[in-house]
Amino acid sequence: MAANLTPQYLKAEEQYRRASTTEDEFKALEIMLREMPKHKASEKLQSDLKQKISRAKKEIETQKKTGPKAHSVRIPRHGAGTAILLGGPNAGKSQLLASLTRATPVVAEYPFSTHAPLPGMMPFEDVMVQLIDTPPITSEFLEPYLQGMIRSADVVVLVLDLAGDEGPEQCQQLIQRLAATKTRLARTSTLDEDDVGLSFTQTLLVANKIDAADAALRLEMFHELCPVDFPEYVVSAKERTGLAELATSIYRALDVIRVYTKLPKAKQGDWERPFTLRRGSTLAEVAALVHKDFAEQLKFARVWGSQVHDASVAKGDYLLHDKDVVELHV
Numbered sequence: 507m508a509a510n511l512t513p514q515y516l517k518a519e520e521q522y523r524r525a526s527t528t529e530d531e532f533k534a535l536e537i538m539l540r541e542m543p544k545h546k547a548s549e550k551l552q553s554d555l556k557q558k559i560s561r562a563k564k565e566i567e568t569q570k571k572t573g574p575k576a577h578s579v580r581i582p583r584h585g586a587g588t589a590i591l592l593g594g595p596n597a598g599k600s601q602l603l604a605s606l607t608r609a610t611p612v613v614a615e616y617p618f619s620t621h622a623p624l625p626g627m628m629p630f631e632d633v634m635v636q637l638i639d640t641p642p643i644t645s646e647f648l649e650p651y652l653q654g655m656i657r658s659a660d661v662v663v664l665v666l667d668l669a670g671d672e673g674p675e676q677c678q679q680l681i682q683r684l685a686a687t688k689t690r691l692a693r694t695s696t697l698d699e700d701d702v703g704l705s706f707t708q709t710l711l712v713a714n715k716i717d718a719a720d721a722a723l724r725l726e727m728f729h730e731l732c733p734v735d736f737p738e739y740v741v742s743a744k745e746r747t748g749l750a751e752l753a754t755s756i757y758r759a760l761d762v763i764r765v766y767t768k769l770p771k772a773k774q775g776d777w778e779r780p781f782t783l784r785r786g787s788t789l790a791e792v793a794a795l796v797h798k799d800f801a802e803q804l805k806f807a808r809v810w811g812s813q814v815h816d817a818s819v820a821k822g823d824y825l826l827h828d829k830d831v832v833e834l835h836v
């Protein structure tokens with residue numbers, strides 16, 4: 507079914523996977539239906555989409571009367587991308603947020619100390635990445651709003667507790683609890699081909715508290731219990747070991763590029779504040795970020811970067827590279 511799908515369809519599909527409100531789902535589904543090639547092979551998918559659209563429409567109507575559902579707790583996106591910290595009780599999620607950002611969450615010896623999601627900004631080189639600390643997930647306990655937040659995050663940081671014997675099992679239970687929903691964890695972010703609505707979010711496994719006695723043994727136990735293929739980082743959030751490598755991997759997982767702008771008369775680009783865009787973005791997209799009218803008014807740009815000669819002339823469809831400097835002419 508992957509044949510003949512337009513870039514607009516794929517973009518809408520990505521938006522649908524990440525939608526955390528019914529309205530966002532509805533908008534993305536409509537584009538998907540519009541962009542779907544209309545032939546025999548896509549009939550089933552078309553009818554699936556139509557059903558989902560009509561369901562979303564009804565839900566929006568109900569929500570207008572009764573107010574939004576409890577699961578629509580939202581934290582506005584900031585920075586180059588968002589990573590959500592998940593884990594069993596006491597795994598060290600809040601300590602990890604405290605060690606990687608300037609946020610000051612409650613870190614406590616007792617479980618269930620975090621009751622509400624809390625964001626913080628992690629500096630990485632010249633950009634910021636949003637991290638969100640969350641209440642724990644167990645086989646019995648999953649805050650309903652967390653699913654929407656997981657779907658709209660760019661990456662999940664799954665925290666495994668290596669200091670307690672129950673750590674490996676608690677981590678396994680979390681993975682299983684989510685696997686019983688349509689919001690699941692995986693090595694890479696995808697939508698299921700046959701079931702639009704089933705979403706997989708790319709996950710990094712953080713084996714935390716490696717400083718504790720028998721930690722390495724518990725990590726082995728976890729591997730036997732739960733053979734997942736997530737990239738793995740062994741850290742101590744408290745003693746701050748392994749965190750630089752983790753921060754780099756969180757940033758890389760966002761799959762963004764940095765683009766610097768330069769004013770025509772300036773000798774240099776603005777190195778202070780890069781724009782961050784998804785890999786595969788074009789010059790027109792960065793122009794739109796600089797000013798909402800610039801995408802249409804753009805005549806050309808001069809580009810400096812690793813893939814082009816200095817001051818090359820480029821048009822709106824030019825594919826940007828990491829660390830390009832662009833001088834927009836409107």
Ligand SMILES: Nc1nc2c(ncn2[C@@H]2O[C@H](COP(=O)(O)OP(=O)(O)OP(=O)(O)O)[C@@H](O)[C@H]2O)c(=O)[nH]1
Pocket residue numbers: 593594595596597598599600601602612613614615616617618619620621640641642669714715716717718741742743744745
């Ligand atoms: N030894 C050790 N202890 C840690 C580490 N990270 C966190 N802790 C301790 O583990 C306990 C729980 O840490 P939190 O960060 O509150 O855990 P949490 O995952 O946020 O817990 P909940 O919010 O209850 O789900 C605290 O006593 C922390 O000091 C670590 O790397 N090593």
Ligand SMILES: [Mg+2]
Pocket residue numbers: 599600601612613619620639640
């Ligand atoms: Mg906590």
